[in-house]
Amino acid sequence: MQSLWMATRTKIAHAPLGSFKVQAKKIPATLAVVFLLINAFVWGVSWWPFRQLEALGLHSLWATTIIYSLAVGVILLWQGNALGHLFRKPGLWWLALGAGLTNAFFNWAVTIGDVVRVVLLFYLMPVWAVVLARLILNEPITPSALARIALALAGAALVLTPDGQSLPIPTGLAEWLGIAGGMSFALNNIMLRKYADEPEAARAIAMFLGGALCAGLLAFALLNVGFIKAPVWDQWSQWIIGALVLTVAFLIGNFALQLGAGNLPANVTAVVMLCEIIFASVSAILLGAGTLSTRTLIGGLMILSASLLALIFRTKEPQS
Numbered sequence: 001m002q003s004l005w006m007a008t009r010t011k012i013a014h015a016p017l018g019s020f021k022v023q024a025k026k027i028p029a030t031l032a033v034v035f036l037l038i039n040a041f042v043w044g045v046s047w048w049p050f051r052q053l054e055a056l057g058l059h060s061l062w063a064t065t066i067i068y069s070l071a072v073g074v075i076l077l078w079q080g081n082a083l084g085h086l087f088r089k090p091g092l093w094w095l096a097l098g099a100g101l102t103n104a105f106f107n108w109a110v111t112i113g114d115v116v117r118v119v120l121l122f123y124l125m126p127v128w129a130v131v132l133a134r135l136i137l138n139e140p141i142t143p144s145a146l147a148r149i150a151l152a153l154a155g156a157a158l159v160l161t162p163d164g165q166s167l168p169i170p171t172g173l174a175e176w177l178g179i180a181g182g183m184s185f186a187l188n189n190i191m192l193r194k195y196a197d198e199p200e201a202a203r204a205i206a207m208f209l210g211g212a213l214c215a216g217l218l219a220f221a222l223l224n225v226g227f228i229k230a231p232v233w234d235q236w237s238q239w240i241i242g243a244l245v246l247t248v249a250f251l252i253g254n255f256a257l258q259l260g261a262g263n264l265p266a267n268v269t270a271v272v273m274l275c276e277i278i279f280a281s282v283s284a285i286l287l288g289a290g291t292l293s294t295r296t297l298i299g300g301l302m303i304l305s306a307s308l309l310a311l312i313f314r315t316k317e318p319q320s
Helices: 003-011 028-044 047-055 061-078 080-086 091-113 115-124 125-137 144-160 173-194 200-224 234-260 266-273 276-287 296-312
Strands: none
Touching: 028 234, 028 266, 028 276, 047 061, 047 091, 061 080, 061 091, 061 200, 061 234, 080 091, 080 173, 080 200, 080 266, 091 115, 091 173, 091 200, 115 144, 115 276, 115 296, 125 144, 125 173, 125 296, 144 266, 144 296, 234 266, 234 296, 266 276
């Protein structure tokens, strides 16, 4: 099964910014943890600026398109030959698809839904990773993996069955998007493992470009059917600044990730990065964008436990 470390290391968020190679300097372990917490905080509260951009007339899909288009420009300035490698290796487009849909679905979901529930449903990712690893990498599904799947799905059933509802099914678009985002993130991570030997710049451009293309194409398609609106150009000076600030924040978070992860064992990094769930949930509750009932709390702990168990058993299971 795809390790939780790969998931957090390449979190493009939820962003493919995790693929930038930064030479990590030797720093104390405590400071490395602080850097990881900075990265987790940036991603954990990123839902708020996306909502502010939405209020200024820039839908999250348009915002994602702009942010990752800027990132594509940065990486091409850094590694101009990366795009050519992407076209010479068609399989990397599956990586672009997984990364792109992850960003489009997740950013949209936290903009319109209960952030706590969306984040928890997104972190069902290890369930889908087990299935995809079997289908794509031919990895065995072990008894411990099945137990983790059962634990995560039981937790999801609690999250998805609030008081007064009889069936554990998503109740709105945001929850469906959260689940779909987790599935896409699993595909992203499996493809990263499959193409681990490819140049890092090629994988980075695939994920950056995927983020821009998937969000952009989806936005144009939904615009044509009247499901979303075009950007409010009268306020472009406000939302373009917001988009730039968000891009800079992601870059800072990624730089902190590279410094922290480069000075800590992978298993420690993975556990610290799960603090993103805490940052997202607490910020959403404090700012009125999420709720935490007893049922949701218990279900969330079960989902989180499944992720932690995946980390614990990652070195004990047979690999393909």
